[in-house]
Amino acid sequence: MTEILKRSFYARETTLVAQELLGKIIVFQDKKASFKLKIVETEAYLQDDPASHAYKGKTKRNEPMFGDAGFTYVYLIYGMYYCLNFVTEAKGIAGAVLIRAAEPLLGITEMLNNRNISYNKISNIANGPGKLCQSLGINKEYNKLDLCLGEKIYVCSQDKIKNEMIVKAKRIGLREKEPKLLRFYIAYNKFVSLL
DNA sequence: TTAATGATGGGCT
């Protein structure tokens, strides 16, 4: 039932991919540990989107966004945290989905270790893009990896989240004149980031 | 409870 999502899943409209990623399972294998998490919160970054890294054209950093769909785009933010994105859209169209939060399923002990927190703060384990990367040990070495090979990192299909359970909200940390509802999360899930 | 702030470094004008 759970199959690795193919490139055709990612190579579609970014807002659609962002919503359909909710409930899907991230599988992440490291030399030391193996992790599984359920995606519970995403944000869409579109073509012609002033908030997108790709807005002002291709640079060395945002280059993955201009490549094929189904690749990772990892970047450093605020000098100390990483953010994990999945590249979307047909080649030539720059789009990506930011993975903002996930619910741990496997490898929880190792994730708590990486975050240096205890079990009583379990809901704090990956409820934010920086925390998610910290819990998995994701850094710039995980940039531009192919999600469709089933190797270090990939995403598996899982039950589709019902539309009425998807909350649409403003994206976090941006100063937009007319905010669009491009942040999506599963209602009532305790691993979603606040705000 | 909410609000303010410091850490920290790469990318861009």
Add this chain to the structure above:
DNA sequence: GCCCATCATTAAA
């Protein structure tokens, strides 16, 4: 030099 798709800690109320 300034801006950041952040987070943990501290201060205020």
